[in-house]
Amino acid sequence: xxxxxxSAAIAVSVLASSTAFAGEKTVTLAVKNMYCADCPFIVRKxxxxxxxxxxxxxxxxxxTAVVTYDDSRADVAALTHATTEAGYPSAPRS
Numbered sequence: 001x002x003x004x005x006x007s008a009a010i011a012v013s014v015l016a017s018s019t020a021f022a023g024e025k026t027v028t029l030a031v032k033n034m035y036c037a038d039c040p041f042i043v044r045k046x047x048x049x050x051x052x053x054x055x056x057x058x059x060x061x062x063x064t065a066v067v068t069y070d071d072s073r074a075d076v077a078a079l080t081h082a083t084t085e086a087g088y089p090s091a092p093r094s
Contacts, residue, residue, distance in 0.1 A: 023070070023071060023072075024054070024068060024069070024070060024071070025068070025069060025070075025071045026066060026067065026068045026069075027066075027067055027069075027076055027079065027092055028064055028065070028066050028067075028092070028093040029064060029065045029066075029067060029079060029080065029083065029090040029091065029092060029093060030063060030064060030090060030091055030092075030093040031043055031058070031063050031064060031065050031083060031088050031089075031090045032063070032088060032089045032090065033087060033088045033089065034058075034060055034063055034088060037060060039060060039088065040058035040059065040060045041058075042086055042087075042088070043056075043058045043065055043083055043086065043088050043090075044056045044057075044058045044065070045086075046082045046083055046085065046086035046088070047065060047067055047079060047082055047083065049082060050069070050074050050078050050079060050082050051073050051074060052069045052070040052071075052072070052073025052074030052078075053067060053068070053069045053070075053074055053079070054068050054069060054070065055067070055068040056068075064093060065083070065090065067079055076092055080092075
């Protein structure tokens with residue numbers, strides 16, 4: 001009986017720890033090819049279409065996109081892929 005309880009406790013802790021590592025992250029992307037006032041709208045929509053993205057704020061002036069996302073559902077590679085596919089290559093801003 002104690003082995004069963006110990007096994008159940010381990011299983012619960014493993015499941016809980018995997019969700020504990022997931023969380024909301026924010027990244028700033030440098031975005032290329034934004035030349036008009038409509039470009040930020042297209043970039044924002046492409047980022048918001050990525051599962052896990054909760055917010056995308058795009059600045060035409062700064063040529064950046066600040067993206068808040070759930071890192072258990074999306075990653076930076078998915079975000080940069082989305083903008084590149086829309087015609088606006090991007091990379092994390094250093």
